[in-house]
Amino acid sequence: MDLTPPGNKDTIYDAIIIGAGISGLACARTLQKRGLNFLVLSKDIGGRILRTKDNQANLGAYYVHKGYKNIWPWLKINRRISWQNIYFYKDGKTQSIWKMLNLRLILEGLRLMLILKKFKRKLEANGKRIETQSFNQALSNDEHFKNVFYKPATQFIKENKLENITTRFLNQAIASSIFCDVSSINTGVFLSALLPLIMPTFEYEFKIKDFIAPFEKQIIITEAQKTVKKQDTYEILADAKKFQTKNLILAVPAHTAAALLQKEIKVKGDTNVLVYYLEGELVTNLKKTKGMLIFSSEPIYCALKQQNGNYIIYAKNKIENFSKYFIRYKLIENKYWNPALQIMGNETLAEDRGDGLYMIGDYNAAGLEAAYLTGVYIGNTINYV
Numbered sequence: 001m002d003l004t005p006p007g008n009k010d011t012i013y014d015a016i017i018i019g020a021g022i023s024g025l026a027c028a029r030t031l032q033k034r035g036l037n038f039l040v041l042s043k044d045i046g047g048r049i050l051r052t053k054d055n056q057a058n059l060g061a062y063y064v065h066k067g068y069k070n071i072w073p074w075l076k077i078n079r080r081i082s083w084q085n086i087y088f089y090k091d092g093k094t095q096s097i098w099k100m101l102n103l104r105l106i107l108e109g110l111r112l113m114l115i116l117k118k119f120k121r122k123l124e125a126n127g128k129r130i131e132t133q134s135f136n137q138a139l140s141n142d143e144h145f146k147n148v149f150y151k152p153a154t155q156f157i158k159e160n161k162l163e164n165i166t167t168r169f170l171n172q173a174i175a176s177s178i179f180c181d182v183s184s185i186n187t188g189v190f191l192s193a194l195l196p197l198i199m200p201t202f203e204y205e206f207k208i209k210d211f212i213a214p215f216e217k218q219i220i221i222t223e224a225q226k227t228v229k230k231q232d233t234y235e236i237l238a239d240a241k242k243f244q245t246k247n248l249i250l251a252v253p254a255h256t257a258a259a260l261l262q263k264e265i266k267v268k269g270d271t272n273v274l275v276y277y278l279e280g281e282l283v284t285n286l287k288k289t290k291g292m293l294i295f296s297s298e299p300i301y302c303a304l305k306q307q308n309g310n311y312i313i314y315a316k317n318k319i320e321n322f323s324k325y326f327i328r329y330k331l332i333e334n335k336y337w338n339p340a341l342q343i344m345g346n347e348t349l350a351e352d353r354g355d356g357l358y359m360i361g362d363y364n365a366a367g368l369e370a371a372y373l374t375g376v377y378i379g380n381t382i383n384y385v
């Protein structure tokens with residue numbers, strides 16, 4: 001692969017994107033279509049979309065659902081994930097959802113389905129808007145959307161009488177997919193994380209090579225250390241090389257953006273997670289698991305059985321020994337994600353920071369589709385002469 005970028009050391013680019021996760025790549029593709037002279041500087045290609053080295057499982061973002069309309073053409077869709085295959089483990093016992101249901105939980109479950117359907121409709125309408133509007137503009141144009149993204153999830157749960165189903169299932173399911181407690185997120189994040197209950201949801205592979213093909217030569221694998229605002233340009237220092245640009249797009253996690261700009265940036269708090277990929281055989285009382293096994297009060301959030309029989313494990317802390325869960329096992333790979341998701345609290349961030357500076361990614365709403373949309377929006381917004 002020839003990665004020699006166009007331009008020379010004195011070139012002033014129309015735009016430079018730092019970070020080649022889904023938001024940076026979506027932005028690059030949009031700039032490419034518009035004919036801007038741009039570069040992408042990134043430590044890797046894909047960021048939090050990461051496959052295991054054997055390409056059999058997702059070590060980063062795990063699932064997509066049918067609501068991911070914009071990224072759908074770039075996905076190879078694998079196995080469907082069904083909530084009927086979710087098992088819960090507590091106090092030495094494994095139970096399917098069916099066995100745990102009672103009348104009260106069924107009624108709360110039906111109420112939750114109606115709420116999710118309404119939220120889905122709103123999200124779809126806003127997905128279209130967000131391509132051409134900032135997240136904050138989209139919020140101010142829709143009362144429902146605004147209400148959910150500023151309301152703490154616990155308040156919403158109380159108002160809608162969803163306490164029992166939350167304690168019994170949702171708390172654990174949420175922690176297993178977004179790695180934090182319901183009490184630390186807003187209603188928008190809470191409902192987004194529950195959409196797989198009403199949307200066909202799948203394991204996937206993002207077709208990165210096809211996606212980047214039109215602008216592959218404009219990607220440089222490097223680590224940016226510093227950005228400096230000059231008169232009408234930004235200078236970026238990356239591994240002892242300097243780059244100049246009229247517009248600077250930071251498509252990196254918030255703490256990295258803050259370090260690059262040398263200033264504090266207010267965004268939602270980070271969750272983090274340790275992901276283990278291992279081959280092994282579960283202990284007898286866990287063996288029923290076909291799909292996802294969710295734990296409570298354990299150092300691991302969940303175990304996801306893969307099509308090849310291996311497991312992806314999400315853990316709260318470093319696990320030295322898995323023999324409590326596996327009769328025998330062999331660790332293949334692991335990865336610490338910090339952040340995994342930027343979702344705790346109610347902050348919203350303006351993507352256009354003024355003065356030719358932009359921030360894109362999953363700062364306002366979590367996940368692949370949301371991060372992608374911020375990249376498209378800023379890619380469409382940037383002015384150049």
Ligand SMILES: Cc1cc2nc3c(=O)[nH]c(=O)nc-3n(C[C@H](O)[C@H](O)[C@H](O)COP(=O)(O)OP(=O)(O)OC[C@H]3O[C@@H](n4cnc5c(N)ncnc54)[C@H](O)[C@@H]3O)c2cc1C
Pocket residue numbers: 018019020021022023024041042043044045046047048049059060061062063064222223224225251252253256273275337339340341360361362366367368369371
């Ligand atoms: C374990 C896990 C499970 C998840 N599950 C799901 C899921 O099931 N569904 C879903 O929709 N989402 C999921 N997510 C969230 C999803 O992965 C993210 O929301 C999305 O990938 C964020 O994309 P991004 O472009 O904003 O950031 P990132 O993917 O983090 O991209 C940032 C890029 O910047 C680069 N970079 C960082 N610092 C520098 C620097 N100094 N110089 C140059 N480059 C730099 C990085 O290498 C990376 O390429 C999950 C995330 C994790 C970690």
